[in-house]
Amino acid sequence: MHYTVGEPIQDAKAPEGPVEERWDKRRFAAKLVNPANKRKLRVIVIGTGLAGGSAAATLGELGYQVTSFCYQDSPRRAHSIAAQGGINAAKNYRGDGDSIYRLFYDTVKGGDFRSRESNVYRLAQVSVNIIDQAVAQGVPFAREYGGLLDTRSFGGAQVSRTFYARGQTGQQLLLGAYQALERQIAAGTVTMHTRHEMLDVIVSGGRARGVVVRDMVTGEIETHLADAVVLASGGYGNVFFLSTNAKGCNTTAIWRAHRRGAYFGNPCYTQIHPTCIPVSGEYQSKLTLMSESLRNDGRVWVPKTKGDSRPAHEIPEVERDYYLERIYPSFGNLVPRDIASRAAKNVCDEGRGVGPGGLGVYLDFADAIRRLGRDAVEKKYGNLFEMYERITGENPYEQPMRIYPAVHYTMGGLWVDYDLQSTVPGLFVIGEANFSDHGANRLGASALMQGLADGYFVLPTTVGDYLAGAGDFGDIAQEDIEEAVGQVQDKIDRLLSVQGDRTADSFHRELGKIMWDYCGMERSEESLRKALELIPELKKEFWARVKVSGVNEELNQALERAGRVADFFELAELMCLDALHRTESCGGHFRAESQTEEGEALRDDDAFAYVAAWEWNPDGTPVLHKETLEYEYVKMTQRSYK
Amino acid sequence: MSTMNLTLRVWRQKGPEDKGRMVTYKVVDVSPDMSFLEMLDVLNDRLIVEGDEPIAFDHDCREGICGMCGMVINGVPHGEQRATTTCQLHMRHFNDGDTITIEPWRAAAFPVVKDLVVDRTSFDRIIQAGGFISVPAGSAPDAHSLPVQKDAADAAFDAATCIGCGACVAACPNGSASLFTAAKITHLGLLPQGQPERDSRAKAMVEQMDAEGFGGCTNTGECTAVCPKGIPLSTIARMNRDYLSAK
Structure with missing residues (x-):
């Protein structure tokens, strides 16, 4: 697969001037729409997670006509609901030296200097409003005995700024947004379509003017028209088949938008979470995250000897390798996510992994139980131990947990400017679906913050500015609508007509394995070239052998999956191409050829301090547009955790 | 094995x-x-x-x-x-x-x-009737301007863990949605932020539950026995109190 280099992106539209004044400037400069006109303007929002749910609710509150879609049976199911840890905010309620500037600084550094300063500063500014909003909605955050909000500290920060609701912060924040959304549905400003999947964007006169969706109950292909379209359809981690994402998470909405002209930013940036429950067999359908907090008391180890298959308790102390403590004496078991993940992969590659298939490492609480007592450990981690036992059938009080890294989050996504607008005018992208704020690595408790910042506060301002010019948008050409519907229909017909002998899931699993093996935790020129050979072959086989039973005109889950897998194939190629072209290592993207003597990620700021924004090209040769990143405030440095 | x-x-x-x-x-x-x-x-x-x-x-x-x-x-x-x-x-x-x-x-x-897929949009409509606190984005005061007793916050959280799966309804001999509805009324009703709409919320949500065709509660407790999140039966007593005092 080849690519060409196109014109660089000159202007991401952030205002000039001191970073702390930019968002105020943008807000003041944004044109307003008067209330009578808002009622005549329609905005489509795809997805109802933290970003989409909060955006649709807020646009409804402002008086726009909103049409919202989700593929689940209720907007409350979106996968934001599964986020465990918490949400960062620069409230400085602890008086421990936190500030908007410090959250900004930590996030830029945590992103390994591959995000935009203007965007990140705004995120830190808005973070304080999110907590206020959520509390006013009745989100039951953890509190102290004095009645004030409790916070905890999280990876990548030295202050305590993470607000949480036990291990279910995502659930509680999402229900807050969902309830605000339902209130607008009742008020008639938002029309909700559940069990609908977006399959294409309608672009007319150079602007996004609607979407093509499939009613997943009847199979009917519908068109919905609007003055602006907002994609909040989440990340694409399921390209790996196994990930911590929900089963339904997919790339179709953003991939179809990409094919309609929206650039794709940094597709190769993937976050691998180190503490997940390992795969138990070929039938495995998804991976479950175990909170990272376990690494505070658990010790990670594998046998010193290759192929040692004795049960853990029969391996004497001297024959165990506590490899994180050995390699990183100062951070030990608490090294950042990417480092812990890669180290686990390395020992398993050496043949020292434990459990089925040798793809696991021990996380051992025996010392903690001896030191603190079983009761204290149970108090701290009881619910996690229970969850682990439920899934594996093993008791972590008696034998060490087995953990292994899993795909968790995608920092890449559709490229957007400071206004969260893609390269297709009128097409906005928010939450995990865009590429914007996390650079090459996302810090813990920052995903919830970004989704809600985009949905409650940023998008409602910037989309208003765009819609103020709606008078000049013109009519939507019938042929543009028909062309999009035709494409959707063709794809469905093709999927149904193959009638081969393999399920879409079996192809998806195989694609996922290619991606995991060759474009996963560690990438090299050789592995990526291999992936770029294998993926097109498998894609070809998919279109020759896939079997979809049933018809379109019914609830057909086989058809839904096949359509998503077809798009994952195309995305997978672009991810590998992006990973291949970026010969440096940064954040979650580790290139074997670019590491320090100690084996750490080595950035190449001279060559790669840019966003890679890829333009779709129907002839199969993507065009790379570079957006140079400049750091006026945070000095670029190399991370070290030794 | x-x-x-x-x-x-x-x-x-x-x-x-x-x-x-x-x-x-x-x-x-x-x-x-x-x-x-x-x-x-x-x-x-x-x-x-x-x-x-x-x-x-x-x-x-x-x-x-x-x-x-x-x-x-x-x-x-x-x-x-x-x-x-x-x-x-x-x-x-x-x-x-x-x-x-x-x-x-x-x-x-x-x-x-x-097959095994059912339509649970009736749950969404019960929330639409009043399962929220009316606070448009951007209008909230500072989060610390309103302390909440820890006990109340914890109890509200317990009720708020409902995942809206509908097992309670499926288990109930009357097909009642009382546990689901009561969990939300309890969550919001225990918090100071939820007080201004407490009466109207209870009334509207209970009436919507009835309008959707869910049965009445006869305290069999089957709902809480199957609830994956262990929402307690006491939430229903609380819902009934709020509903009656709202009239």
Whole structure:
């Protein structure tokens, strides 16, 4: 697969001037729409997670006509609901030296200097409003005995700024947004379509003017028209088949938008979470995250000897390798996510992994139980131990947990400017679906913050500015609508007509394995070239052998999956191409050829301090547009955790 | 533990108009480490290749929090394992040679869409009636301007953990949605932020619950017994108090 280099992106539209004044400037400069006109303007929002749910609710509150879609049976199911840890905010309620500037600084550094300063500063500014909003909605955050909000500290920060609701912060924040959304549905400003999947964007006169969706109950292909379209359809981690994402998470909405002209930013940036429950067999359908907090008391180890298959308790102390403590004496078991993940992969590659298939490492609480007592450990981690036992059938009080890294989050996504607008005018992208704020690595408790910042506060301002010019948008050409519907229909017909002998899931699993093996935790020129050979072959086989039973005109889950897998194939190629072209290592993207003597990620700021924004090209040769990143405030440095 | 061979009796129904029937399937070599839904995935893969339609069922997060999955397993919503959603139920709780009966939620207000998939939009409409605090984005005061007693915050959280799966309705002999509705009324009613709308919320949500065709509560407690999140029956008493005092 080849690519060409196109014109660089000159202007991401952030205002000039001191970073702390930019968002105020943008807000003041944004044109307003008067209330009578808002009622005549329609905005489509795809997805109802933290970003989409909060955006649709807020646009409804402002008086726009909103049409919202989700593929689940209720907007409350979106996968934001599964986020465990918490949400960062620069409230400085602890008086421990936190500030908007410090959250900004930590996030830029945590992103390994591959995000935009203007965007990140705004995120830190808005973070304080999110907590206020959520509390006013009745989100039951953890509190102290004095009645004030409790916070905890999280990876990548030295202050305590993470607000949480036990291990279910995502659930509680999402229900807050969902309830605000339902209130607008009742008020008639938002029309909700559940069990609908977006399959294409309608672009007319150079602007996004609607979407093509499939009613997943009847199979009917519908068109919905609007003055602006907002994609909040989440990340694409399921390209790996196994990930911590929900089963339904997919790339179709953003991939179809990409094919309609929206650039794709940094597709190769993937976050691998180190503490997940390992795969138990070929039938495995998804991976479950175990909170990272376990690494505070658990010790990670594998046998010193290759192929040692004795049960853990029969391996004497001297024959165990506590490899994180050995390699990183100062951070030990608490090294950042990417480092812990890669180290686990390395020992398993050496043949020292434990459990089925040798793809696991021990996380051992025996010392903690001896030191603190079983009761204290149970108090701290009881619910996690229970969850682990439920899934594996093993008791972590008696034998060490087995953990292994899993795909968790995608920092890449559709490229957007400071206004969260893609390269297709009128097409906005928010939450995990865009590429914007996390650079090459996302810090813990920052995903919830970004989704809600985009949905409650940023998008409602910037989309208003765009819609103020709606008078000049013109009519939507019938042929543009028909062309999009035709494409959707063709794809469905093709999927149904193959009638081969393999399920879409079996192809998806195989694609996922290619991606995991060759474009996963560690990438090299050789592995990526291999992936770029294998993926097109498998894609070809998919279109020759896939079997979809049933018809379109019914609830057909086989058809839904096949359509998503077809798009994952195309995305997978672009991810590998992006990973291949970026010969440096940064954040979650580790290139074997670019590491320090100690084996750490080595950035190449001279060559790669840019966003890679890829333009779709129907002839199969993507065009790379570079957006140079400049750091006026945070000095670029190399991370070290030794 | 070695693998198992099982007989499944599964409810198949083409659509809302179809009468539906139980269909028997054999599944072999089931690993005890599989989740219940993974066992169905394997069966569905086989059905698709054979040209049959896969068994339709709802699911998404597969980690017990989204509330989308749910089937009646051997007569019990989410199966006999306590405090567990269907997706978190694992096959090691079954034995080689077992026959397992799988049916959809059955309730007047949850019409079957297809096979094991039911329509639960009635739950969303109960929330629409008043399951919220009216606070437009941007209008909130500083979060610390309103301290909340820790006990109240914790109790509100307990009620707020409801995942809206509908097992309570499926278990109730009356098909009542009282536990679901009461969980939200309790969550918001325990917090100071929720007081201004407390009366109107209780009244509107209870009335919507009745309008949707859910039955009344007769305190059988089946709902809380199957609730994967352990929402207590006391929430219903609280709902009734709020409803009566609202009149």
